[in-house]
Amino acid sequence: MAKDKKPRRPKAVTPKGFRDYFGVDVTERKAMLDTIAEVYHRHGFDPLETSAVETVEALGKFLPDVDRPNAGVFAWQEEDDGDWLALRYDMTAPLARVAAQFRNDLPSPYRRYAMGPVWRNEKPGPGRFRQFYQCDADTVGSASVAADAEICGMLADTLEAVGIPRGDYIVRVNNRKVLNGVLETMGLSDDAARDDVLRTIDKFDKVGADGVRQLLGKGRLDASGAYIDGVGLSDDQAEPVIAFLTSKADTAAQTFENLRAAVGESKVGAEGIAELETIAELLAAQGFGPDRVEIDPSVVRGLGYYTGPVFEAELTFEIKDEKGRPRQFGSVAGGGRYDDLVKRFTGQAVPATGVSIGVDRLLAALRAKGRMGGSEQGPVVVTVMDKTRMADYQAMAAELRAAGIRAEVYLGNPKNFGNQLKYADKRQSPVAVIQGSDEAERGVVQVKDLVLGAKIAQSASLEEWKSQPAQFEVSRADMVARIRAIIEGENDAV
Amino acid sequence: MAKDKKPRRPKAVTPKGFRDYFGVDVTERKAMLDTIAEVYHRHGFDPLETSAVETVEALGKFLPDVDRPNAGVFAWQEEDDGDWLALRYDMTAPLARVAAQFRNDLPSPYRRYAMGPVWRNEKPGPGRFRQFYQCDADTVGSASVAADAEICGMLADTLEAVGIPRGDYIVRVNNRKVLNGVLETMGLSDDAARDDVLRTIDKFDKVGADGVRQLLGKGRLDASGAYIDGVGLSDDQAEPVIAFLTSKADTAAQTFENLRAAVGESKVGAEGIAELETIAELLAAQGFGPDRVEIDPSVVRGLGYYTGPVFEAELTFEIKDEKGRPRQFGSVAGGGRYDDLVKRFTGQAVPATGVSIGVDRLLAALRAKGRMGGSEQGPVVVTVMDKTRMADYQAMAAELRAAGIRAEVYLGNPKNFGNQLKYADKRQSPVAVIQGSDEAERGVVQVKDLVLGAKIAQSASLEEWKSQPAQFEVSRADMVARIRAIIEGENDAV
Numbered sequence: 001m002a003k004d005k006k007p008r009r010p011k012a013v014t015p016k017g018f019r020d021y022f023g024v025d026v027t028e029r030k031a032m033l034d035t036i037a038e039v040y041h042r043h044g045f046d047p048l049e050t051s052a053v054e055t056v057e058a059l060g061k062f063l064p065d066v067d068r069p070n071a072g073v074f075a076w077q078e079e080d081d082g083d084w085l086a087l088r089y090d091m092t093a094p095l096a097r098v099a100a101q102f103r104n105d106l107p108s109p110y111r112r113y114a115m116g117p118v119w120r121n122e123k124p125g126p127g128r129f130r131q132f133y134q135c136d137a138d139t140v141g142s143a144s145v146a147a148d149a150e151i152c153g154m155l156a157d158t159l160e161a162v163g164i165p166r167g168d169y170i171v172r173v174n175n176r177k178v179l180n181g182v183l184e185t186m187g188l189s190d191d192a193a194r195d196d197v198l199r200t201i202d203k204f205d206k207v208g209a210d211g212v213r214q215l216l217g218k219g220r221l222d223a224s225g226a227y228i229d230g231v232g233l234s235d236d237q238a239e240p241v242i243a244f245l246t247s248k249a250d251t252a253a254q255t256f257e258n259l260r261a262a263v264g265e266s267k268v269g270a271e272g273i274a275e276l277e278t279i280a281e282l283l284a285a286q287g288f289g290p291d292r293v294e295i296d297p298s299v300v301r302g303l304g305y306y307t308g309p310v311f312e313a314e315l316t317f318e319i320k321d322e323k324g325r326p327r328q329f330g331s332v333a334g335g336g337r338y339d340d341l342v343k344r345f346t347g348q349a350v351p352a353t354g355v356s357i358g359v360d361r362l363l364a365a366l367r368a369k370g371r372m373g374g375s376e377q378g379p380v381v382v383t384v385m386d387k388t389r390m391a392d393y394q395a396m397a398a399e400l401r402a403a404g405i406r407a408e409v410y411l412g413n414p415k416n417f418g419n420q421l422k423y424a425d426k427r428q429s430p431v432a433v434i435q436g437s438d439e440a441e442r443g444v445v446q447v448k449d450l451v452l453g454a455k456i457a458q459s460a461s462l463e464e465w466k467s468q469p470a471q472f473e474v475s476r477a478d479m480v481a482r483i484r485a486i487i488e489g490e491n492d493a494v
Numbered sequence: 495m496a497k498d499k500k501p502r503r504p505k506a507v508t509p510k511g512f513r514d515y516f517g518v519d520v521t522e523r524k525a526m527l528d529t530i531a532e533v534y535h536r537h538g539f540d541p542l543e544t545s546a547v548e549t550v551e552a553l554g555k556f557l558p559d560v561d562r563p564n565a566g567v568f569a570w571q572e573e574d575d576g577d578w579l580a581l582r583y584d585m586t587a588p589l590a591r592v593a594a595q596f597r598n599d600l601p602s603p604y605r606r607y608a609m610g611p612v613w614r615n616e617k618p619g620p621g622r623f624r625q626f627y628q629c630d631a632d633t634v635g636s637a638s639v640a641a642d643a644e645i646c647g648m649l650a651d652t653l654e655a656v657g658i659p660r661g662d663y664i665v666r667v668n669n670r671k672v673l674n675g676v677l678e679t680m681g682l683s684d685d686a687a688r689d690d691v692l693r694t695i696d697k698f699d700k701v702g703a704d705g706v707r708q709l710l711g712k713g714r715l716d717a718s719g720a721y722i723d724g725v726g727l728s729d730d731q732a733e734p735v736i737a738f739l740t741s742k743a744d745t746a747a748q749t750f751e752n753l754r755a756a757v758g759e760s761k762v763g764a765e766g767i768a769e770l771e772t773i774a775e776l777l778a779a780q781g782f783g784p785d786r787v788e789i790d791p792s793v794v795r796g797l798g799y800y801t802g803p804v805f806e807a808e809l810t811f812e813i814k815d816e817k818g819r820p821r822q823f824g825s826v827a828g829g830g831r832y833d834d835l836v837k838r839f840t841g842q843a844v845p846a847t848g849v850s851i852g853v854d855r856l857l858a859a860l861r862a863k864g865r866m867g868g869s870e871q872g873p874v875v876v877t878v879m880d881k882t883r884m885a886d887y888q889a890m891a892a893e894l895r896a897a898g899i900r901a902e903v904y905l906g907n908p909k910n911f912g913n914q915l916k917y918a919d920k921r922q923s924p925v926a927v928i929q930g931s932d933e934a935e936r937g938v939v940q941v942k943d944l945v946l947g948a949k950i951a952q953s954a955s956l957e958e959w960k961s962q963p964a965q966f967e968v969s970r971a972d973m974v975a976r977i978r979a980i981i982e983g984e985n986d987a988v
Contacts, residue, residue: 009840012594015545015547027541051513146905150902282885285885381538
């Protein structure tokens with residue numbers, strides 16, 4: 001250590017792509033997570049909290065050819081044994097590891113929920129962060145589509161529980177097996193050709209049916225003027241895919257009819273449609289109508305990844321984007337069935353289905369609608385008029401707290417009284433308590449109603465100012481009761 | 495990618511030194527964190543959640559001489575700019591960074607609390623984990639010992655709030671300045687000699703006053719038979735240190751008297767004693783007597799690190815160690831004043847004081863005392879007698895949930911009914927609901943009281959078995975009410 005060298009001062013910065021959360025941003029997210037956990041728990045899901053760190057091997061990111069296996073994850077090498085560890089990038093990979101590791105101890109089916117941060121080693125950008133919250137529920141070990149239906153219904157219940165009213169969201173359900181049926185009907189047996197079609201379908205949200213038709217055929221000129229090569233299918237060949245994507249009709253019965261036409265004779269396709277029909281029936285029996293959960297074959301997100309039913313929750317109300325243009329808020333949760341979850345570890349296929357809620361997006365949605373956010377009331381601030389009487393001020397704060405009122409004593413330099421009131425304003429305190437030696441002798445305190453004070457300062461005439469004093473004297477014995485009345489009055493007025 | 499090579503199966507293991515938490519272990523910790531947050535919040539502390547990741551530079555772990563600056567932390571290098579990032583190892587370093595970065599926006603003083611995991615890159619061992627929870631409260635920007643007193647009182651309140659009764663804990667307070675006074679009196683002006691004495695004092699908990707006396711002098715034969723060299727002070731020189739460490743008397747007044755003798759003419763020593771006296775006065779005024787917070791100069795933990803008052807919370811009850819021998823539970827929280835917090839970043843000294851609660855240890859203590867832990871009641875399990883009537887079973891579960899009762903439908907293969915009841919047992923379900931086609935036709939369900947059933951199976955005579963059936967038939971319409979009665983009865987019986 002070069003002790004005599006003067007070290008450069010470190011920079012005080014949040015690392016790129018990471019965020020700090022203050023005050024109400026912390027408590028609002030916590031309240032949302034609590035609500036979601038309660039809904040999941042009531043459905044029989046048990047909490048699981050794995051460590052933030054996994055072996056890179058267990059995460060499935062181990063590529064033997066590369067030097068640093070950290071593409072997409074934050075990884076580092078252990079010093080003693082050279083093992084690579086990494087931060088989890090989602091909640092599903094740790095679940096797969098746990099389901100394999102503890103398969104003899106866990107109940108089967110195993111319903112679990114998990115919530116917490118995940119980390120992505122991606123280039124940060126506007127609105128793209130490298131740490132964010134996920135909130136997952138999964139059922140491991142059930143092949144029944146009743147498990148999928150349960151997840152969809154629970155998702156709808158959860159959205160309503162956190163404050164999205166019915167009508168402002170829709171859970172949409174599709175099924176990979178139906179698409180497989182379509183591909184079968186098309187005669188695409190070649191894996192590479194199927195992958196091409198899957199990749200193309202993924203762009204349906206962006207380019208629409210005509211765009212997909214072009215991309216499945218000869219190709220397409222995109223918005224930037226670049227020509228995107230097509231898959232090279234004939235129009236006839238491409239048609240079943242388009243029929244599938246656009247099969248949603250006014251009634252579920254008609255949608256199923258359209259799907260049956262799209263899959264033709266395919267057995268897996270028929271199986272997929274039957275699954276969707278069962279899901280719709282199960283949900284209807286529990287009171288989830290198509291206003292909450294609907295079968296919608298245009299849901300393409302995750303079709304490449306999942307092996308059966310696929311779901312997505314969308315918020316359907318409009319918000320204004322950063323340029324003031326109205327746009328749909330869009331997706332806040334997604335999931336589906338993935339039956340190879342545990343197989344990587346044990347060789348044994350274990351059916352599983354689950355959903356992941358993007359908590360940060362959901363919070364943003366509620367804030368955009370004004371249903372959350374804004375400021376939290378600060379503590380009552382007991383000011384310090386006389387430094388030698390600190391014990392009295394502390395006793396006042398303790399008394400307020402004992403009565404359930406958030407309170408603190410000003411702990412900065414008390415010399416400048418104006419600074420104490422400025423501090424109370426910055427804290428968004430509802431009330432400041434003032435007691436000089438004169439008041440102490442007379443057994444009284446001054447109570448300053450800061451909310452009323454600010455209101456009067458903004459708008460009141462001189463007469464109102466006089467008739468509605470924002471500061472008044474109360475006996476020390478009445479202090480707690482009077483302050484409580486002020487705070488309760490303000491809360492009522494909100 | 496060698497696609498044709500059969501990949502080795504990954505091992506499903508929690509990484510060394512990390513843990514997974516299931517069910518009640520998650521909810522109990524959450525409940526404790528919630529309670530602690532509530533106490534902190536009521537004292538005017540605001541939540542802060544920084545990202546898990548910091549720049550190594552900001553953490554203060556940057557050593558320009560070493561290749562991998564990750565001694566003690568989990569660190570990795572960014573690919574684009576070569577910066578080193580790391581997981582936070584405590585909550586104080588991120589607070590220092592935030593206090594510097596946002597110094598113009600935060601109120602001053604800034605009271606904040608933070609809770610979450612921290613990571614240590616240490617050799618894991620029994621009971622030593624590489625990820626654990628901390629729960630901190632700090633006041634930044636107040637030089638007043640009233641801030642220290644507030645933290646000590648809040649710590650006592652917090653311990654009681656989480657379920658440690660008065661008498662089972664003690665918050666002990668010492669002051670680094672008093673020790674500085676002692677060192678001054680000893681005529682130790684040499685930094686190296688002071689460091690030697692500080693390091694020796696650190697062993698007071700282990701070796702006691704006589705051991706410290708030997709270690710300050712010629713040296714000492716330790717328990718393993720190794721000879722530990724001493725600092726080389728004369729007995730006369732060492733005496734003030736021993737006097738300081740053993741100065742605690744039956745009354746605070748006598749303790750202060752003893753301390754005054756130990757620091758002699760030292761100005762900083764007198765200042766330290768005055769601070770302790772003020773802290774004792776402030777706490778007494780709020781009702782914190784020496785049964786909850788006491789001045790105790792034998793607290794040595796952190797004396798090397800902190801710059802003023804130092805506090806430690808200890809649980810005073812006995813538990814049995816792994817060999818069944820009784821021992822004191824010991825420390826569950828510690829903290830103190832550290833006035834150089836922000837200086838590293840800005841060059842400007844900012845006074846700060848705070849405390850960190852070891853949540854995992856506190857949970858262990860409550861479990862050791864039987865005040866927490868054990869099992870949580872599972873959900874009501876609606877069994878599946880008839881696969882084609884899944885929608886009816888789902889509707890039953892939905893109805894139970896709507897009534898606030900945790901419930902789920904069995905989602906495994908329903909063929910073997912015994913497996914369904916085994917599943918319900920494993921889930922610790924209070925009740926199983928059974929409805930075959932016969933019951934469905936008659937509009938009834940079978941309700942099986944699993945708690946009562948287990949009790950009867952254990953101990954009942956044949957007569958009791960008959961008179962107290964654990965399974966009975968109820969009309970479908972009465973199902974929810976009857977199940978609620980069973981669950982409430984069980985909860986009352988606990």
